[in-house]
Amino acid sequence: KAGVTQTPRYLIKTRGQQVTLSCSPISGHRSVSWYQQTPGQGLQFLFEYFSETQRNKGNFPGRFSGRQFSNSRSEMNVSTLELGDSALYLCASSLGVPPNTEAFFGQGTRLTVV
Amino acid sequence: DQQVKQNSPSLSVQEGRISILNCDYTNSMFDYFLWYKKYPAEGPTFLISISSIKDKNEDGRFTVFLNKSAKHLSLHIVPSQPGDSAVYFCAASTLSGTYKYIFGTGTRLKVLA
Numbered sequence: 001k002a003g004v005t006q007t008p009r010y011l012i013k014t015r016g017q018q019v020t021l022s023c024s025p026i027s028g029h030r031s032v033s034w035y036q037q038t039p040g041q042g043l044q045f046l047f048e049y050f051s052e053t054q055r056n057k058g059n060f061p062g063r064f065s066g067r068q069f070s071n072s073r074s075e076m077n078v079s080t081l082e083l084g085d086s087a088l089y090l091c092a093s094s095l096g097v098p099p100n101t102e103a104f105f106g107q108g109t110r111l112t113v114v
Numbered sequence: 115d116q117q118v119k120q121n122s123p124s125l126s127v128q129e130g131r132i133s134i135l136n137c138d139y140t141n142s143m144f145d146y147f148l149w150y151k152k153y154p155a156e157g158p159t160f161l162i163s164i165s166s167i168k169d170k171n172e173d174g175r176f177t178v179f180l181n182k183s184a185k186h187l188s189l190h191i192v193p194s195q196p197g198d199s200a201v202y203f204c205a206a207s208t209l210s211g212t213y214k215y216i217f218g219t220g221t222r223l224k225v226l227a
Binding site: 043050 | 155213217
């Protein structure tokens with residue numbers, strides 16, 4: 001069974017640009033979550049989607065957005081990039097229905113903003 | 115406000131001995147807890163979970179203990195192996211409604227051969 005796939009693995013962007021990251025969940029998983037990991041901050045929750053609906057959103061500015069497609073694949077978009085957006089962006093998928101909520105993570109997309 | 119805290123940024127243990135990683139939380143609404151292991155350049159890997167109706171859960175060399183009154187959980191690894199060297203994150207959630215995990219900042223475990 002294939003795991004969670006994130007593309008691209010690495011990305012370098014310039015301040016002010018926008019970026020789109022992609023996540024393909026494990027087959028059969030309907031929930032996709034996104035997290036930002038920065039040194040010393042652990043993993044910070046961005047948002048969670050289930051069956052194309054955003055069920056929860058973290059404390060990030062509106063420049064961060066996401067969506068989920070009918071095949072459960074998800075994208076997140078960051079507009080007007082800032083240097084502080086440099087981070088590892090992790091996608092996780094799960095069945096999404098309690099108690100089966102263990103999340104399985106992809107390898108992440110390393111975004112560097114210069 | 116850090117709702118999930120891992121106060122030890124790093125831990126070194128001899129191979130074959132027990133590793134104990136600790137995690138504290140402040141939100142009494144949390145009722146589901148997980149541990150993840152992360153190697154460099156990889157995403158976190160799910161290790162073990164526990165719901166608040168239990169105080170212990172075992173899976174092979176890994177055991178998680180939950181002390182609800184102290185709002186404290188710990189992960190025991192016995193015996194520790196060099197391949198266990200990684201960053202360990204604890205995470206907390208509520209089974210009903212929030213659909214997100216709150217992660218601690220991680221503890222880097224080094225198992226010495």
